[in-house]
Amino acid sequence: MxxxxxxxxxxxxxxxxxxxxxxxxLFSEPDHDRYHTRTDRKFGDGIGIPEPFGFTLDLAVLVPYKD
Structure with a gap:
């Protein structure tokens, strides 16, 4: 996996x-065989991308698949 x-x-x-x-x-803070942090957001929100990048990714610009 x-x-x-x-x-x-x-x-x-x-x-x-x-x-x-x-x-x-977003999964972050890897330790051995798993990530310690999981962050879930919906399109239209923003998600904080931690260091070493350190910015907020605007999810409002993402386009979903058509049904």
Missing amino acids: KLHDYAVMQIPLYLIVDPRERTVT
Whole structure:
């Protein structure tokens, strides 16, 4: 599973954009084989991207899949 593998490789941030569900999930703070922090937001909101990047990603510009 990618989530597990990325945590093991110490990838600092893992962002999943789901245009069908209109959601964004950010995993951060990897430690051994899992991420300690999970943040979920809906399209239209903003999501804080922590350091080493340190900015807010505006999710209002994302376009969902058409039903």
